[in-house]
Amino acid sequence: xLKESERILELETxxxxxxxxxxxxxxxxxxxxxxxxxxxxxxxxxxxILLIGxxxxxxxxxxxxxxxxxxxxxSPSSTSETRKIxxxxxxxxxxxxxxxxxxxxxxxxxxxxxxxxxxxxxxxxSKDGIHRIFLVIxxxxxxxxxxxxxxxxDVIFTEDIASHITIVRTNFPDFQxxxxxxxxxxxxxxxxxxxxxxxxxxxxxxVDNPSTDIRSREKSRNILxxxxxxYQNIYKTLQFDELINLINNYINKAERVEIIRAxxxxxxxxxxxxxxxxxxxxIEKELENSQQEKENALAKVMKSIKEKKE
Numbered sequence: 001x002l003k004e005s006e007r008i009l010e011l012e013t014x015x016x017x018x019x020x021x022x023x024x025x026x027x028x029x030x031x032x033x034x035x036x037x038x039x040x041x042x043x044x045x046x047x048x049i050l051l052i053g054x055x056x057x058x059x060x061x062x063x064x065x066x067x068x069x070x071x072x073x074x075s076p077s078s079t080s081e082t083r084k085i086x087x088x089x090x091x092x093x094x095x096x097x098x099x100x101x102x103x104x105x106x107x108x109x110x111x112x113x114x115x116x117x118x119x120x121x122x123x124x125x126s127k128d129g130i131h132r133i134f135l136v137i138x139x140x141x142x143x144x145x146x147x148x149x150x151x152x153x154d155v156i157f158t159e160d161i162a163s164h165i166t167i168v169r170t171n172f173p174d175f176q177x178x179x180x181x182x183x184x185x186x187x188x189x190x191x192x193x194x195x196x197x198x199x200x201x202x203x204x205x206x207v208d209n210p211s212t213d214i215r216s217r218e219k220s221r222n223i224l225x226x227x228x229x230x231y232q233n234i235y236k237t238l239q240f241d242e243l244i245n246l247i248n249n250y251i252n253k254a255e256r257v258e259i260i261r262a263x264x265x266x267x268x269x270x271x272x273x274x275x276x277x278x279x280x281x282x283i284e285k286e287l288e289n290s291q292q293e294k295e296n297a298l299a300k301v302m303k304s305i306k307e308k309k310e
Contacts, residue, residue, distance in 0.1 A: 048126040053136030055104030058170035061209040129236030175206040250297035
């Protein structure tokens with residue numbers, strides 16, 4: 001009888017151990033499933049890359065190199081070919097990326113309000129967050145480029161955005177010569193230190209982007225891709241989604257204003273009688289109301305940005 005009792009106790013002990021093991025396995029399985037789902041979410045999300053720089057620095061060329069296309073209009077001159085936001089996508093190692101080519105800094109044909117408007121439109125294309133911002137320069141950092149850096153870091157985003165900014169030095173034929181890159185980097189750092197701390201936080205990488213040298217472009221692309229892969233974090237704060245929604249609301253209001261303006265121009269060109277004058281006044285009133293709505297929407301965006309900083 002005693003042996004049977006011992007046997008029952010032994011079986012109960014074994015059963016409890018198996019239950020405990022099953023519970024541990026279940027918890028482990030849940031952890032692995034959660035980690036797998038997280039990785040899948042991260043890999044399925046598009047990683048956004050903003051290109052910012054002066055007109056003629058080679059932003060559009062850089063966009064073509066990264067996307068391996070000719071969809072972005074290249075211009076070797078100081079005349080801006082990028083007057084509106086253009087985007088393009090590519091896949092590298094199973095990861096989807098989106099290039100957002102912004103307007104050229106220092107474009108004298110655009111007012112400060114128009115520049116801000118275009119920057120906000122670029123940000124609105126980054127709803128999944130911002131992976132990298134490529135500040136594209138040629139030769140040296142200019143005051144406009146440094147001002148834009150501080151606009152991004154100190155006004156639009158938080159200081160954390162600085163770790164997501166890379167300075168890309170284009171039109172550098174010796175981009176594969178580490179010594180010459182080192183010497184040029186030192187010059188840039190010495191000059192910019194007088195104006196800003198930008199080079200203390202932003203990495204500088206070198207590429208060449210001649211329109212006719214396919215080999216240089218391909219080698220430059222490999223450098224850029226290697227750089228992108230080395231960074232995993234995405235800039236996406238708690239306030240980011242709210243900011244995107246406010247910007248999208250502002251863009252909708254701004255587009256409404258443009259539609260009404262086009263309508264007003266059309267009516268002005270066709271009607272010149274009393275009935276037409278009434279229609280014109282009606283449209284002008286509609287335009288005035290829409291412009292006020294646009295200004296209010298922009299004020300909300302700027303208020304959100306200001307509150308984020310406090």
